[in-house]
Amino acid sequence: MTSSAGAQAPGGAKAGGGARTLAGRCGSANWVCVAQCIDVSCVDRCLAEGCEKALGALAQCAAKSGCGPDDSDCVARVCGKQCGRTFEPAPPSPEKETPDPCADASLGAGAVPKEVVGRWSLEAASIRPEEKERIVGQENTDAKPRPDYARSLVVTPGGCFLLRTKLEDATLGRGNALEVRSWGAFQVNDKDDTVELRTKSGQAVGPVCGKPRVIGLSKGKFQPTTFTYDVEGDTLTLTAKTPSLQTFQFRRQTENQAE
Template identity: 50%
Template sequence: MPSSRLLPVLLLALGAALPAVAQTSSSQRARTVAGVCGATNWACVAECIDAECVDTCMRQDCEQALERLKACTQRAGCAPNDAECGPRACLPICQRSFEPAPPSPEKEVPAPCEGVKARGAAPPRALVGTWTLVAASLPEDETVREERIEAQPRSDYARSLQVTPSGCFVLRTSLEAATLGQGNSLVVRAWGTLDVSGEDRVRLRTRDGQAVGPVCGDKRVIPLTGPKLKFRGSAYVWDLEEGVLTLMVDDETKQTFQFERATPERGKQ
């Protein structure tokens, strides 16, 4: 796929993010308690095509709750770099803003690719490694784009893709304090196998996912799969040129996403 044929790309500084790894209708999603942020929001984030989609996910029963939490931390005079002030000063409001932890907490999967192997051929060696999204194609119809929750670019929507030699992949999205309120952060991960089809086509088949991080002073491990949430995966045409990995959605949209190989520091996102 020559780079000259790529759709125009927009740097992440203008708010792009990675494509969906799962497609589910709203009727299939597990319901979150009304008026709070929870599993439905995080599963929705894992499905997103772009940053506007992430914003939409955060609006579902969640935006007003986060606004109340943000107002509380501002009244409390919490310093921007004080991660303990928000949960301490606004604990009751924080607890009302998020779904409570499940009675039987799920254990975090620290190494989701351990023992996972693609059914077919191993991925090309050029794909193996950790990649950070740096650019994405713009939607053709600007009129359908909703107003963003905040006009400024959101660095805490950082997205990375890891591919192992055995054909496992992990997609990772960071949601930090700018999104979830001071002292709260979640890393949303989805993982599965990368199936090779021909010389330049791959399909991401998602098996599972979790959202992990501190919420209201306690670590949460939130499952992203269940009987009413099924990942379907996405197919891409890939190209690697001058160190830039390009994935183009293999459908009529031809949405295009570009990655650079992560440095050790960027790979921690």
């Protein structure tokens, strides 16, 4: 997981560390990049890397398809070829979904403070310094998250974390959805109230082009990122230890909210 100005910028799908991608398609390198983000502007930058135009063309096909607003089967049929040109690889996924990666005790970093254990939903993120000028006078435009974007963080008592980003058809085209997941060690340093998130692997899971997909991200090169952390009541605040000092605020989920 990366968070800050420098760390979150996808630097191209280079964040994928050599993951295969095809020019103009949304592939594993894009999802590795998304898996390292926290805020929505970072996700936007990941998709802009060779993927944005393809998604726009797919959305245009759906708009001209004549299909009903809720008829994803129709869209998949009419725009199947365009969808295949948008996402790669197109064949059925070779690997199985890992629904609970933190069940593997070897992923954890050891005991963590009780107050950070639990399920958290991203509630707010500060604006990166280089984005402030672009957002001035547009408080309700660029600064507002997409309606389909949801980010959650799970921290286990054994020091494992699971980060999940849900991208739905508002971003990926009608009938498409992916939950991009990354997981690894939640390494806490009690002396200076910092935590290092050491991402070890991930997956992007969901229906794409009418087929269930599990896109493995294990070949991506994930960079560890350090934050200062603070817990007040039901609020967890992470501040990136970078020049940007970008801040992310999470709200604790109740049992009814947790999936």
